[in-house]
Amino acid sequence: MWQKALHRMLAGFIRHGRLSITYPDGTTHQYAGDAPGGGEEIGAPNEVAVTLHDPALPRRLMMSPEIALGEGYMDGTLTIEGDDLEGLLRVCIGNLGAQGGVLQSHRPLVFLRYLFRRARQFNPANRSRANVAHHYDLSGALYDLFLDTDRQYSCAYFRRPDMTLEEAQEAKKAHIAGKLLLEPGMRVLDIGCGWGGMGLTLAKQYGAQVTGVTLSEEQHKIATQRARDAGLEGRAEFKLMDYRDVTGEFDRIVSVGMFEHVGTPHYLEYFDKIRTLLAPDGVALVHTIGRARPPGTTSPWIVKYIFPGGYVPALSEMSRAVEDAALIATDVEIWRLHYAETLRHWHARFMDNLDKVRALYDERFCRMWRFYLLASELSFRLNRQVVFQMQLARAQEAVPLTREYLYRGN
Amino acid sequence: MWQKALHRMLAGFIRHGRLSITYPDGTTHQYAGDAPGGGEEIGAPNEVAVTLHDPALPRRLMMSPEIALGEGYMDGTLTIEGDDLEGLLRVCIGNLGAQGGVLQSHRPLVFLRYLFRRARQFNPANRSRANVAHHYDLSGALYDLFLDTDRQYSCAYFRRPDMTLEEAQEAKKAHIAGKLLLEPGMRVLDIGCGWGGMGLTLAKQYGAQVTGVTLSEEQHKIATQRARDAGLEGRAEFKLMDYRDVTGEFDRIVSVGMFEHVGTPHYLEYFDKIRTLLAPDGVALVHTIGRARPPGTTSPWIVKYIFPGGYVPALSEMSRAVEDAALIATDVEIWRLHYAETLRHWHARFMDNLDKVRALYDERFCRMWRFYLLASELSFRLNRQVVFQMQLARAQEAVPLTREYLYRGN
Numbered sequence: 001m002w003q004k005a006l007h008r009m010l011a012g013f014i015r016h017g018r019l020s021i022t023y024p025d026g027t028t029h030q031y032a033g034d035a036p037g038g039g040e041e042i043g044a045p046n047e048v049a050v051t052l053h054d055p056a057l058p059r060r061l062m063m064s065p066e067i068a069l070g071e072g073y074m075d076g077t078l079t080i081e082g083d084d085l086e087g088l089l090r091v092c093i094g095n096l097g098a099q100g101g102v103l104q105s106h107r108p109l110v111f112l113r114y115l116f117r118r119a120r121q122f123n124p125a126n127r128s129r130a131n132v133a134h135h136y137d138l139s140g141a142l143y144d145l146f147l148d149t150d151r152q153y154s155c156a157y158f159r160r161p162d163m164t165l166e167e168a169q170e171a172k173k174a175h176i177a178g179k180l181l182l183e184p185g186m187r188v189l190d191i192g193c194g195w196g197g198m199g200l201t202l203a204k205q206y207g208a209q210v211t212g213v214t215l216s217e218e219q220h221k222i223a224t225q226r227a228r229d230a231g232l233e234g235r236a237e238f239k240l241m242d243y244r245d246v247t248g249e250f251d252r253i254v255s256v257g258m259f260e261h262v263g264t265p266h267y268l269e270y271f272d273k274i275r276t277l278l279a280p281d282g283v284a285l286v287h288t289i290g291r292a293r294p295p296g297t298t299s300p301w302i303v304k305y306i307f308p309g310g311y312v313p314a315l316s317e318m319s320r321a322v323e324d325a326a327l328i329a330t331d332v333e334i335w336r337l338h339y340a341e342t343l344r345h346w347h348a349r350f351m352d353n354l355d356k357v358r359a360l361y362d363e364r365f366c367r368m369w370r371f372y373l374l375a376s377e378l379s380f381r382l383n384r385q386v387v388f389q390m391q392l393a394r395a396q397e398a399v400p401l402t403r404e405y406l407y408r409g410n
Numbered sequence: 411m412w413q414k415a416l417h418r419m420l421a422g423f424i425r426h427g428r429l430s431i432t433y434p435d436g437t438t439h440q441y442a443g444d445a446p447g448g449g450e451e452i453g454a455p456n457e458v459a460v461t462l463h464d465p466a467l468p469r470r471l472m473m474s475p476e477i478a479l480g481e482g483y484m485d486g487t488l489t490i491e492g493d494d495l496e497g498l499l500r501v502c503i504g505n506l507g508a509q510g511g512v513l514q515s516h517r518p519l520v521f522l523r524y525l526f527r528r529a530r531q532f533n534p535a536n537r538s539r540a541n542v543a544h545h546y547d548l549s550g551a552l553y554d555l556f557l558d559t560d561r562q563y564s565c566a567y568f569r570r571p572d573m574t575l576e577e578a579q580e581a582k583k584a585h586i587a588g589k590l591l592l593e594p595g596m597r598v599l600d601i602g603c604g605w606g607g608m609g610l611t612l613a614k615q616y617g618a619q620v621t622g623v624t625l626s627e628e629q630h631k632i633a634t635q636r637a638r639d640a641g642l643e644g645r646a647e648f649k650l651m652d653y654r655d656v657t658g659e660f661d662r663i664v665s666v667g668m669f670e671h672v673g674t675p676h677y678l679e680y681f682d683k684i685r686t687l688l689a690p691d692g693v694a695l696v697h698t699i700g701r702a703r704p705p706g707t708t709s710p711w712i713v714k715y716i717f718p719g720g721y722v723p724a725l726s727e728m729s730r731a732v733e734d735a736a737l738i739a740t741d742v743e744i745w746r747l748h749y750a751e752t753l754r755h756w757h758a759r760f761m762d763n764l765d766k767v768r769a770l771y772d773e774r775f776c777r778m779w780r781f782y783l784l785a786s787e788l789s790f791r792l793n794r795q796v797v798f799q800m801q802l803a804r805a806q807e808a809v810p811l812t813r814e815y816l817y818r819g820n
Contacts, residue, residue, distance in 0.1 A: 158811065315733070407813070
């Protein structure tokens with residue numbers, strides 16, 4: 001019964017590309033879309049052949065497609081000819097993107113998910129700490145095996161298409177520093193400072209007086225050590241604390257790749273806190289993954305395995321919280337495809353270092369991480385994920401009247 | 411009784427600047443705020459002295475402050491020492507801006523207004539035509555007396571602060587043309603084409619094949635004549651029609667200063683129409699006044715006398731409609747203070763030409779127009795009005811991956 005239902009669903013779902021499935025009972029079916037590719041919402045999906053080894057998989061794929069697909073791949077109960085995970089994800093995410101982002105046959109389920117998102121994204125301080133530990137307290141060695149040398153764990157800025165990952169991460173930091181209109185001695189708060197790369201750069205290259213906060217013990221330890229090694233102890237201080245507990249006044253606030261963890265119930269609280277901490281003529285820059293779609297839900301596989309409590313905001317959600325917090329959005333840049341390129345680099349480095357990853361983690365973890373990197377890349381490429389850089393101020397005069405200051409001398 | 415209530419309200423409302431009122435019974439009261447100016451949300455309000463000549467004014471100012479103030483000034487039942495209308499509006503709008511945009515004591519009233527905004531902004535084609543005629547079918551001669559020579563009736567772009575109004579309007583058109591990524595021969599639709607200035611420029615300077623639509627008979631007549639005079643008949647065509655009736659496909663769509671007239675109940679319809687008319691690799695640019703505040707209502711005086719059916723959107727409202735219409739916002743520029751400068755120029759030209767305006771319209775109209783120009787300028791200066799330029803596409807590849815193309819060679 002479940003196999004038949006899955007068969008019917010796939011026959012309707014696959015409109016682009018070709019998917020062949022060998023079911024647990026040994027029968028093989030072909031699904032092919034003849035809809036014109038068009039190139040508008042999706043790329044050119046591959047042909048891909050999948051085998052389902054576990055009789056429970058058809059039911060699980062119907063009930064919870066994203067989790068079942070990811071777990072099937074992790075557990076090896078779903079195998080792909082030539083281990084072509086990218087091809088499979090390209091067909092799945094490409095068809096999802098063409099259909100409006102969620103499986104049509106699962107709309108009621110998605111609506112239920114939406115109803116519960118408030119509870120799932122309720123992130124008080126203790127839960128935030130646990131969420132952060134889940135991901136960011138993984139062995140630092142893992143991140144060295146796929147990130148750039150500065151450990152920038154957020155979207156790079158390919159100002160020129162031929163940039164290396166290292167160059168594009170430098171360009172990202174320089175672009176953000178430009179938006180912050182830094183002057184030497186300015187007090188800068190970095191909310192979600194990671195391993196310290198951004199804060200150390202602002203202190204060293206721009207003379208800023210940086211305070212960075214993170215909830216990850218591993219990140220805090222490394223950032224503090226890096227500040228010491230660079231002789232920046234007095235100019236870049238990293239604290240293990242929730243941003244909601246920060247006090248004082250800052251000329252500039254920067255927050256890169258942290259808003260994704262805030263959760264919709266806390267959006268107003270987040271921007272209110274920024275307003276409270278910002279000097280009257282201050283400037284803030286929030287950099288986050290965004291959805292170029294209406295508000296929705298997060299992939300349940302991502303929530304379960306990668307980012308518990310996480311959510312990718314729509315511009316309408318983010319800007320409503322900014323308005324309610326009485327901040328002025330002074331510029332909104334929307335990066336498209338930069339994160340797809342970043343993730344492509346990460347995936348390539350990860351695969352190059354797979355033997356070293358295997359020395360740290362088991363095979364299931366390796367497959368999980370690969371699934372995460374590839375599915376994320378293809379979401380940016382085919383399913384309208386973008387990056388928002390929102391520049392904020394309390395006073396409209398805090399920022400120049402044109403954006404030319406960002407592009408001078410390039 | 412009403413005089414006493416107004417007195418109490420003003421004593422609480424005026425936190426910045428000094429206002430003296432001589433009431434109809436001859437008594438004079440001073441209202442002065444000692445709150446620190448701070449310069450964050452407001453400028454430096456003046457001292458201003460007002461006399462109320464009509465015993466009905468205190469009640470009317472309590473019931474409907476914005477309309478009563480405007481009408482009192484138009485009718486001469488409210489006079490200002492030295493006719494310092496700017497000083498009075500600076501105190502009123504400055505204190506409004508500092509308080510969050512609406513009179514605290516009138517919150518329930520504002521909420522009622524909010525409830526009814528759907529009805530007031532319900533603009534089917536016939537009502538839109540009437541709304542447009544109300545304003546844009548005024549004598550063309552009037553607009554010549556305060557606009558630039560190209561009759562750009564929207565915010566100019568003061569790329570350099572010392573630009574003349576003419577230069578800044580040219581800069582606006584060039585900046586928008588840059589965002590449209592025009593190539594010769596492209597089919598461009600101009601929704602709300604005004605007197606044709608933008609369309610004629612895109613046809614002449616960029617080789618575009620322009621279709622402009624307006625609901626104003628006066629604008630349509632003049633735009634068509636200008637195309638003929640410029641020898642651009644085959645390349646710029648202007649049509650007297652509702653944009654909802656446009657058919658065909660366009661490579662580029664531009665809409666400047668028209669979205670303010672759409673009305674919130676029609677936002678999705680507007681962006682849906684843009685999506686339908688746009689080629690798959692097309693680019694659109696919507697330029698509109700915006701509020702750097704949560705969704706709210708329009709000044710009832712403005713709705714009654716200047717723009718019936720009009721509304722100034724919050725970014726959250728606009729972007730939600732864009733998301734629902736499955737368009738991708740590829741850039742959002744937020745102009746602050748450019749419109750204040752533009753309106754300052756318009757007001758100066760209007761006052762220089764006041765004798766000529768008086769030959770066209772009566773004194774009450776002249777005072778109404780002056781009130782409109784000054785109140786608008788101060789709303790941009792002191793009450794968080796801004797301009798949104800939202801660039802839109804159907805495919806994320808339609809626009810370059812960085813914004814450097816907009817600033818090259820400046």
